[in-house]
Amino acid sequence: MFPEDIQVTADAVIRAAIKAGVMVATAESCTGGLVSGALTAVAGSSAVLDRGFVTYSNEAKAELLGVSEGLLMQFGAVSEPVARAMALGAVDHSRASASVSITGVAGPGGGSAEKPVGLVHFAAVGPKGAVVHVERRFGDIGREAVRLESVRVALALLLDAVTA
Template identity: 50%
Template sequence: MKMINQSVLCKVAELLKHKKLTVATAESCTGGLIGHTLTNISGSSEYYDRGIISYSNRAKMELLGVKEETLKKYGAVSEQTAREMAMGVRERSKVDIGIATTGIAGPTGGTKEKPVGLVYIGLSAKDGTIVRRFNFHGDRLENKKSTCNAALQILLEYLEGKLF
């Protein structure tokens, strides 16, 4: 069974506190797991502002400002949607960093073009917004944990000055 990477989590928490940065999450396929994980560290209220579980397209539009045209043209599971989710949660929450996940955790819901395990993770900060694409191959829970670990790793890379 895949585990959450505690060493990356601890580094992320330490750097967020040290740099006095705040973060908010917009989660679809992870269903709140990233927010849950970030708040497992004592003192997380110093850096974690909020988490939005935007599972439906309606929630993505209403809570994060994802454009209906984006969802129609590219779909909920797309680089474009992940980008708008990350930017939306950062701007609407007035935090330093927004992290977003959208994907197909499985075991159903996949297509040839968008298979089970396809995930997009977005990170938005004042320096810019990036989106990375992943293809995980576990069961539903493993895919959610893999996505959480990947999001934490991207956040760590940003905090270490390796993204922009």
């Protein structure tokens, strides 16, 4: 279902989380559940994947993850502060101690000069509470390509968070 490199990384995340005894959660916007989908494609993932939040709208980010409406108004959904709040909210609203969040503009529309198509913000929280943020500007490479590249980045971040 997923490209081989994504399958390999998802498998590594699950194995690392099992070894570390860490439960994980995802908070996804522009990927619409693809990261959770990649993780659940791995046999044994139920041992460590607690839940995935698909929070496409601002309302969902606020209601399900506790992202403040003030933060969303001030910075917009596609921003570092919101990505960080989403990752922390995923841990706060689950049994997980590690999470990854993704929020971006997959295109083909919806971009602006400040937030162009292909801009994606990621954040990951590890079991010790450290939060890491990454910004990627993939460019206008097509909706599917932006989403798949985002899955790759998110899984790598989650792997680092689980093993940190």
